[in-house]
Amino acid sequence: MSEGNQGSIAGTRRVLKGLHGLGGVRTPSSVLPGVLARVGLRDTYWQQDSPIGPIYVAYGEGGVSAVRRASEATGFEEWYRTRFGRPVMQAARPPRALAEVVERRLGAGAQGDIEIDLRGVSAFQRAVLQKTLEIPRGEVRPYGWIAREIGRPGAVRAVGSALNHNPVPLLIPCHRVVQTNGRVGEYAFGSAAKRAVLEAEGASPDLLEELARRGVRYLGDTEDHTFCLPTCAGMHRRLTEPRYVTFRTPQQAVSAGYRACDVCRPALAS
Ligand SMILES: [Zn+2]
Incomplete structure (x- = not known):
């Protein structure tokens, strides 16, 4: 003080x-x-x-x-x-x-710094919430991605629970964390609200669900031979162009000669 x-x-x-x-x-x-x-x-x-x-x-x-x-x-x-x-x-x-x-x-404008009071949460939950803050608007990451990024790959369920108790939903964008199979999944305010917020941010929930149904978890760029999570900013734009391939696992992408994008770090999301 x-x-x-x-x-x-x-x-x-x-x-x-x-x-x-x-x-x-x-x-x-x-x-x-x-x-x-x-x-x-x-x-x-x-x-x-x-x-x-x-x-x-x-x-x-x-x-x-x-x-x-x-x-x-x-x-x-x-x-x-x-x-x-x-x-x-x-x-x-x-x-x-x-x-x-x-x-x-x-809104859609510049983000701006904001002070968020996380004094009441555990160190684990704080790590989860701070990692979640790094997910850009219009993109999503799986629960498993958060777990691995914070060095707790086995704690996928605990990540879900930590996000469910997010004291400041929307400001810490827990709506940008989706199921490991790529489906949109649950949200503290209900899954309909989650879809609405993602839609407003430009991450199409319909597209996410369709890719999940097809078992597509990764997209590869046929020109630069990198593979990404589906909403990674660079890859998202290319979805309208006929220059991407789909993968179900990081191993499949690597065997095909693709390397993991170092922005969305998809190999961590298995
Ligand atoms: Zn990427």
Whole structure:
């Protein structure tokens, strides 16, 4: 915690003490939560549009802490207190700079850096979530790819569970992680929502499902002899051109003389 924060918290304590000392004088009930929120002792949230409809975005001194589908505010506040062990209150108005970054990250524009509060998650889950942040918009990676990339190739199921408990879906794009067989699979907000978000990002869920049905897991470029996961940016563009071949396994691609793309690292996805 910065010195400035400590200073302001000490200041708030003095204010609280002062309020207490007022005894019988009535103060507006909004004063205390507002003061707490301003100095980071209480988290706040606002409502915002997203590709899956309105969402709540909560934040505190550690950054954005939660993203949930907007429904009933009281229910969200109760859920938040249970999950994080601290209260949250609706912001009078969204913090402009943060709301703009969130909006950019949810939309098609530039992504922008965002501070995300992952203090409450395990080291394993943090590794999974940080790796997931690396998956570009419009692309997907299998659960097994995440597991291998973080050095835990046997932990595919645990990767799924970690993603299912992602505190900030959409901002950490767990929707970009698909089943190892290539199918779109499950999502914390439901598989229909997952398909909708992928579609909005330009990763065709229909194409992914069709390739999965055909058992196609890798695409090879017949000109430069590299093979990729189907949504790898370079390969995705080439899908409209008659210059790719399909593979079911990395071994099949390697035997045919293809080398793994060093961007999407498909050999790690078996
Ligand atoms: Zn690639």
